[in-house]
Amino acid sequence: MIISAGAGTAQAAMPALVMDSVPVTETAPADGVDALVRSIGTSTASGGHGGHPGGMTKEPGARRGSSPPRAGSA
Structure with missing residues (x-):
């Protein structure tokens, strides 16, 4: 919660920090770059956080440390 x-x-x-650090004539491009970087960062973070739990899932009924069944075995 504190980190969020x-x-x-x-x-x-x-x-505000970006606008203070660029000349007045360059505020629109600076704001656009800021929005682009935010969008890329958000997409990367959501993809990473969404993929991590997906990689930790296992087949229903599988035991920990068990290997998948071999083809042709019943």
Whole structure:
């Protein structure tokens, strides 16, 4: 919960920091790059967090440490 609050605060503060660090004539491109980087970061993080639990799943009824059944065995 604390980590989420810190991450949310950092995400909220980033546009203001970007706007303060570029000339006024460059604020639109800087804001666009900021939005693009956020989008890429969010997509990468959600893909990683979604794939990790999927890789930890196993077949129903499989025991831990057991190998899958061989082809042709009944």
